[in-house]
Amino acid sequence: MVMNEDEVKLVNSESGIKQDVREFYDSVGWKQIGDDIYQNARYEDLRPVSREYIHRCHLRVTQHLNQEGEYLLDAGSGPIQYPEYLEYSSGFRYRVCLDISILALKEARNRIGSHGLFVVGDVANLPFKRYAFDGVVSLHTVHHLPAEEQRQAFEELYRVLSAGNRAVVIYSWGDHALLVRVTRLPIQFAFSLLRLYQRLRQKEDEYSQPASADESAETARMVQPTGTFTYKHDYDWVCRELEDIQGLQVVVWRSVSTAFLRAFIHRLFLGKWWLRVLFWTEERAPRLLGRIGQYPMILFKKQVEVEDR
Ligand SMILES: C[S@@+](CC[C@H](N)C(=O)[O-])C[C@H]1O[C@@H](n2cnc3c(N)ncnc32)[C@H](O)[C@@H]1O
Known part of the structure; x- marks a missing residue:
């Protein structure tokens, strides 16, 4: 496990894009701007009116993971910035946090201490043997990779998952979403x-x-949020490029953007109530809203151990 800056070596050489992304998170994204609030939270809606909806969306991830195991991989963990994220690994012995940003991992270590193992690495080239994990999450990370490496990242997440276990990747369709x-x-x-x-x-x-x-x-x-590099493929790309992945499913994580929430959801206009209706609708039509909404969960379930992918 790598935490000493002198020992830090990314397992694979970094492209310029990855270096920019890492520098962004080390110098901006994971800088604290308030009590336990990071600059990155600027992209989230933290107003009380949206809190219940956001909380329930975060907890959706747990429904698609096994509840216990030895190692849960959190690929692109960041600092484990929201309290709900702690739920994902509560039944696991260790949460293995992998990130390209060392600041993210230092902050994650402050949060979960000895429950965590911390690895500086690249989600497209995971430094783990296959079948190493009883569960995998990767939230809002794969879209930071260059377009041509994203398929490899999904394959890597699938490779390290052991049989009978499940992975959840939260992705964004960006402008492709209807x-x-x-x-x-x-x-x-x-x-x-x-x-x-x-x-x-x-x-x-x-x-x-x-x-x-x-x-x-x-x-x-x-x-038009600024920040660092992202590239978002569309739904058809996922279905086409990941068709060999066992148990592939696309369901909704959250159908609307932060901009949408800030524009239309207000306490005076019964915003909390409208968000309950939205959440209810998402629960009833998870595949449709996973497809046309902004943020899908891309799920895999590995049934059997197959020869190297
Ligand atoms: C938007 S943040 C999400 C963090 C966390 N998963 C969350 O949902 O709060 C993206 C994270 O992915 C990390 N990241 C970006 N590219 C990566 C790569 N190629 N390999 C590993 N981590 C990467 C960034 O350093 C950052 O911590």
């Missing part, structure tokens, strides 16, 4: 209205907090 495309203009329109409303409120109350200006800049950024 719901993302049809809501883009309405979201922009809603943000314009919100900015107008904030300006009017500021005028009304000359003592109002300047934070509202920050808020509108923040919401504007959500429409």
Whole structure:
């Protein structure tokens, strides 16, 4: 297990893209900007009105994992930033956190201590033997790889999974998702209205907090968030390229983006209630919303141990 900076060697040579991604997370993404809040959480909706929905979406992952085992691999673990993430490995003896960012792993170690084993590595070239894990999760990570390496990453996650066990990969279809495309203009329109409303409120109350200006800049950024490299394949790509993976299924993790939530979900307009309706709908049509919504869970279940893939 590698944690000493001097000993850090990525198992495979890094492409420029991976180096940029690593530098981003080491210097920006996993910097704390508040009590246990990372810069990366800027891409999440942390408002109380959305909390229950986000919490329930996080817990969806546990339904698709075995509840116990020796080793759970968390590929691209980050710092294990949300409390729900701890649930995924609660029945496992060890959570093996692998990440390209050493800062992520240091933060993860602060969080889970001796329950964790920490490895600096690349999800497309896992430094583990096959069948090593009783469960695998990889959340919001594969889309950081260059397009041509993403298939290899899925194959690697599948290779290290042992028979009878399950893997959950949370991915994003980005602009390929129908719901993302049809809501883009309405979201922009809603943000314009919100900015107008904030300006009017500021005028009304000359003592109002300047934070509202920050808020509108923040919401504007959500429409075109900046950050580091991502590439998102579409649903057809997954079905075509991963067809050999046993037990492949695509179901919804969360159908709407953070921008959507910030634009349309507000306490005054019964936002919590609308999110209950959305969650209920996702539960009833997981495959459809996994396909047309923004964030799918790509699931595998390895039935039998097969010769090297
Ligand atoms: C968006 S964050 C997600 C972190 C965590 N899974 C979560 O959901 O909060 C992506 C993480 O993947 C890591 N990462 C990006 N490319 C990687 C690669 N090629 N191999 C391993 N980790 C990678 C980043 O360092 C970062 O910690």
